[in-house]
Structure formats: structure tokens, C-alpha cells
Amino acid sequence: MRVITLNVQGIQQAAERGLFDWMVQQDADLYCLQDLRAKAYQLDDAIYHPAGYQAHFFDAPEDNYSGVAIYCKHQPKAIMSGLGFELCDFHGRYIQADYDKISIGSILLPSGENDLQKQAVKNEFMEHMHAFFKKTLRKRRQFIFCGTWNIAREPRDVSNWYVNQKNSGFLPEERAFFRDVFDEMGFVDTFRQVNQADRQFTWWPSYNRAFELNEGARLDYQIATADFGKKVRAAKIIKEPRFSNHAALMIEYDHDL
Structure with a gap:
């Protein structure tokens, strides 16, 4: 399963x-x-299908804001949107495809953007996610949560880590x-199952030559x-072609849908 x-930032x-010609060429089983930054009704054109x-799709009430999607090659048993709390459900931040033994979700956490009010929103979102993860552990199925978490996990996951300790995305609480x-709940960072190298970034600032210099996070x-983390066979950050300031993250699992 790929x-x-x-x-996509729009x-x-x-x-x-x-994007969609590239997706067909990659031949993945699911795209999250x-x-x-678009409403579902704006995506009726054949190019988006x-x-x-x-x-x-799961969009937000606000125009040009947030929104997540899952593209499935195999028919899921169900599609679920939202996680049961306002900061997620009213802002188009989570959608999930359910199969027999596995659920795959597409998630977008808020960005603190070095703004105290926005960081407070992000912190509240993380509190809800912490509780949700605990509930997930009690369920009799496997999960993969794919998306932008807007957090660099360790110093090797961000440029200039010492300076960035004061910036959103690498704060102590994050x-x-x-x-x-x-470490405590036992979820798996699937990319790190097969790649332990430093400076493996998926996002770069839009200014200067950040991408060329590989100054990102x-x-x-x-x-x-x-259990599903043990099924990782390969992982790759696909830097080009570029569709946004983020790179695509591909993981292959030893599993058939």
C-alpha cells in the first residue's frame, strides 16, 4: 500500500x-x-477527479481557508469527517477513509505563526488531539494520520534548531x-522507521533561497x-515537482487494501 x-496550499x-497528472503517475493507493483553500462545490471540474x-473533501465555512481531502483508489467502507471538537470540525481540518482493518486520515493542524493568539489556538488543538490519540489506542483497528502537523519533532528536523526553540513549530510544548x-503512547513516526538522516525537511520558507539551501523543517x-508502524517498507520525501512550499511524503506499507 502506497x-x-x-x-497543497491551494x-x-x-x-x-x-498536481493531478503527477498523482496519476505516482500511482498511490491513497492521497491525503x-x-x-477551496469549497467542495468549487471542485466539480474533471481536473479535480x-x-x-x-x-x-471536507472544507471550512470560511472562504480560501483550510480544507482537507482524500483520494482513494480502492472503495472505502466509510468516510468520516471531523474529530468531535470545534477547532477541527468547523475549520475543515480532518477527513478519514475506513477500510476493513485500517483507517487513514488527512489532517491539518493550525499554525501558530509566531502570533500569541494563533499559538493559543494551536495549543488547544494539540490538547484535543492528545485526548483523541488516547481514545484511538482503545480501538480495535489500525490508524495512519497523514498531514501537516506544523511541528518539527527533533533538532535534526529543523534548520537552526537552537534559535527556533522560541518559534512556533519548535516550541517546548509542541x-x-x-x-x-x-514515546509514551507508542505511535510511530513512519518516515523515521527507514530514514534516520539529518535535515530531511518537508517544508521551506518562500523567501530567499531556502529550498536551494535546504533551510526548512x-x-x-x-x-x-x-503494529502498523512495523509494516513500513520504504519512505521518500518527494521534493520535485513543487506544488507548494511543502514536499510530498510517500510511505509504502506491507499491506493490501
Whole structure:
């Protein structure tokens, strides 16, 4: 099973850059997209529905804001949107495809953007996610949560880590959240199952020559429950072609849908 997650920062602009032709070429079983910045009714055109895939969208009431999608090659048993709390459900931040033994979700966490009010929203979202992860552990199925978490896990996952300790995305409370998720609850950072190298980034600032110099952060993850994390066979950050400031993250699992 091949799963690709990508923050498109506007699905309409990404489509103009060839996103859907690229998706067909990659031949993944599922694509989890984030930050669509479009309503579902704006995505009726055939360009947004590549042959061989079912498209499922969850948008936000606000225009040009947030939104997530899952493109499925195989018919899911169910599609679920939202996680039961306002900061997620009223902002188009989560959609999930359910199969026999596995659920795959596309998630977009808020960005603190070095703004105290926005960071407070992000912190509250993380509190809800912490509780949700605990509930997930009691369920009799496996999960993969794909998307933009807007958190660099460790110093090797961000440029200039010492300076960035004061910036949103690498704050102590954000790293503590990930420590609980991975170290205490036992969820798996699937990329790190097969790649332990430094400076493996999925996002770069839009200014200067950040991408060329590889000055960025690893903000995009596929987080799996413990048993499914053992099924990782390969992982790759696909830096080009570029559809946004984020790179696509591809993980291959030893599993058939």
C-alpha cells in the first residue's frame, strides 16, 4: 500500500501546476491532501477527479481557508469527517477513509505563526488531539494520520534548531506533545522507521533561497499505530515537482487494501 500526503496550499493553484497528472503517475493507493483553500462545490471540474480515484473533501465555512481531502483508489467502507471538537470540525481540518482493518486520515493542524493568539489556538488543538490519540489506542483497528502537523519533532528536523526553540513549530510544548505521542503512547513516526538522516525537511520558507539551501523543517508526517508502524517498507520525501512550499511524503506499507 502506497500512501502520499501533501499540503497543497491551494488545490486550484496546485492543479494548474500539474498536481493531478503527477498523482496519476505516482500511482498511490491513497492521497491525503491538506490546505485546499477551496469549497467542495468549487471542485466539480474533471481536473479535480482523476481517473481511477474517488475524491472526498471536507472544507471550512470560511472562504480560501483550510480544507482537507482524500483520494482513494480502492472503495472505502466509510468516510468520516471531523474529530468531535470545534477547532477541527468547523475549520475543515480532518477527513478519514475506513477500510476493513485500517483507517487513514488527512489532517491539518493550525499554525501558530509566531502570533500569541494563533499559538493559543494551536495549543488547544494539540490538547484535543492528545485526548483523541488516547481514545484511538482503545480501538480495535489500525490508524495512519497523514498531514501537516506544523511541528518539527527533533533538532535534526529543523534548520537552526537552537534559535527556533522560541518559534512556533519548535516550541517546548509542541515537542512535548510529540514526545507523548511517540514515546509514551507508542505511535510511530513512519518516515523515521527507514530514514534516520539529518535535515530531511518537508517544508521551506518562500523567501530567499531556502529550498536551494535546504533551510526548512520536517512538518509533514504519517503517524501510525504501533503494529502498523512495523509494516513500513520504504519512505521518500518527494521534493520535485513543487506544488507548494511543502514536499510530498510517500510511505509504502506491507499491506493490501
